């Protein structure tokens with residue numbers, strides 16, 4: 001059975017009257033990376049600081065590798081938690097070489113064992129030991145910070161927006177390399193970020209946080225495909241949310257009848273609802289909100305409800321095309337080369353590929 005390396009139960013923390021954590025539960029299995037993703041001010045940093053021991057929670061419990069480090073009348077100080085933290089930037093001692101920075105938390109035997117060189121190689125900096133921090137780029141400095149965190153093989157590594165100070169290209173490169181280094185070392189890690197792309201691309205599981213609570217915790221593909229709420233859908237990627245009614249596990253939408261995936265608001269899963277509805281001959285007709293991802297929307301010369309192109313935002317790898325249906329509904333399609341003209345004012349037919357998710361109300 002996989003060991004739970006970090007267990008957080010019922011954690012609450014307020015600053016005066018401001019609740020930062022409103023009852024957080026989390027379990028991070030050994031050897032996995034969990035991303036805590038949420039908007040500014042939702043409590044991510046507070047959660048990380050409570051786990052690290054820099055902050056005392058008001059109630060709840062934290063256990064690392066099965067050992068309680070925070071609970072009622074328990075507060076293990078940060079340096080005794082064996083939790084390593086990689087901060088946003090500026091983490092290195094400027095007067096120490098790269099090797100001495102990485103070896104800082106190691107005893108002499110560990111330093112002699114070649115661990116410093118091993119973790120530097122893991123983060124792609126083999127041979128950089130003698131350099132001083134000021135001789136490194138920002139990205140290389142963050143790599144050293146990750147190497148230093150990994151060096152003593154802590155049960156848990158916490159990464160606090162570690163790439164936020166880097167430019168886009170470097171960030172993408174570093175995400176992949178740091179993910180690889182953590183995996184190769186078998187580390188268990190929690191990454192705090194407000195960047196959806198970062199969470200989805202790096203993590204084994206994503207905990208989406210809003211107003212001091214975890215709203216959903218699931219593998220990245222599940223959070224994207226089956227967001228727990230319309231809010232999560234909008235926060236984790238681009239979302240088209242349309243009013244609809246549900247009938248026989250099919251949603252009746254301004255874009256026509258669309259097959260439903262997952263739970264149907266008001267009860268059963270889509271498949272079960274379809275079977276019971278067809279057995280009884282009954283139809284639902286409940287009002288719902290339907291989620292469609294922009295990449296599900298196809299534009300063609302004919303074959304579906306007509307829409308007018310409002311504008312196109314070019315993103316290089318694709319474009320987001322905003323459209324308006326005759327009834328005024330506005331939607332966004334992710335387009336590449338649709339084979340139809342998409343200049344503002346053009347009329348195109350809209351179809352939807354695959355199943356959609358419905359939410360009550």
Ligand SMILES: Nc1ncnc2c1ncn2[C@@H]1O[C@H](COP(=O)(O)OP(=O)(O)OP(=O)(O)O)[C@@H](O)[C@H]1O
Nearest residue numbers: 015018019020039040041042043044045046047194
């Ligand atoms: N030391 C503090 N004193 C008072 N209020 C605080 C303090 N630290 C955080 N807060 C408040 O607690 C809430 C959660 O803050 P926190 O920093 O944990 O959010 P966050 O999700 O990490 O935000 P960001 O992404 O902007 O860093 C916010 O409303 C914030 O203003």
